[in-house]
Amino acid sequence: MQSLVGRETTFAEGIDVLVDLRKDLFSQISYIADAFPKEAFYHMPFAGADGYHSKTLVYSMWHIFRIEDIVTHTLISGDEQVLFSGGWQEKTGSPIITTGNELKGEEIAEFSKKLDVEAVFHYCEAVMESTNEMLRSLTYTDLKRCFSEEDKNRVKDSHCVSTDKDAVWLVDYWCEKDIRGLIKMPFSRHWIMHIEAMCRIKDRLCQKARKGTDPIARCGLSCNHCFLKEWCGGCRTAYNTCSDAMNQPGKVCPNTSCCMEKHIDGSYECDQIIDCRKGFYGYDDVNAVKAMALFTRKYGKKELLKVMDQLHREHDFEKIQEVLGNDLEEGLRILEKNYRKVAVLKV
Ligand code: SF4
């Protein structure tokens, strides 16, 4: 993107790549905003750490897009920020109009609790769209545009950057760059750093949510051995963020909601399991999940976990169907064979 933007002949193509990159990155924010429970947005699983991951999810969203709004509108275009033109301070419930750099430790969590996450998400969307419009209106010659004392004073006078030592440096930092420099920071690299941090935060929250909960998913899979375990909190927690759950209107996977309706612990307790095609059982190539559920029905959850450990010791695989195949009986037979191995090893 940077090299395309840097050449006159490929400048327009570079801006297209930048806008696409932003779209891709934003899809991570959309996923998080859509999938995670309210409390996830104000928890600080890495509090005190040195890095962007020490913040909260919603603080990160606010911070990325406040900076972008200030730079796009007050600094570059000299017009009204989206925060004010869209009445977003009121909608989001934010007690501040600044970038949040001045907030420390617990203040970040307290600030995060006050925000309406959905409204913050829509504010982020509105800022992204407005910046994309500004980026598309740029010409190659704009890249070398620098900023004057007057531009700097306009940013200062907006009071959108705190005078706290951890925030005030931003004004000089932005104003010493030309437009090309701002394309890197804050319009792309700043996103990448904070969104990567958001992914670390949400993954840690999922892992913490799963701790101490039953590791056998309602469909029969073992969360401890699942290839999605880094970013799914499990179907027995509020962090049920696997793709099957995410595609459902209530964000609960069909096997989970069906088990809950039937008041059973998992599909392994259901007498319709053999013919069931719901959720994970509806995919043509994952009878292996059902085989695990049948194994649990016969031998119990603890034994399934032991067999899964054994399979992972012997094979290098991600998805269980890579080892159990797609034939239900054969899958169950492989599990039982490995169960016997575990029993022999124990003796
Ligand atoms: S996808 Fe299912 S098995 Fe995997 S971690 Fe999530 S709930 Fe557990």
Ligand code: SF4
């Ligand atoms: S009907 Fe299917 S999804 Fe529902 S509990 Fe039974 S096996 Fe599970």
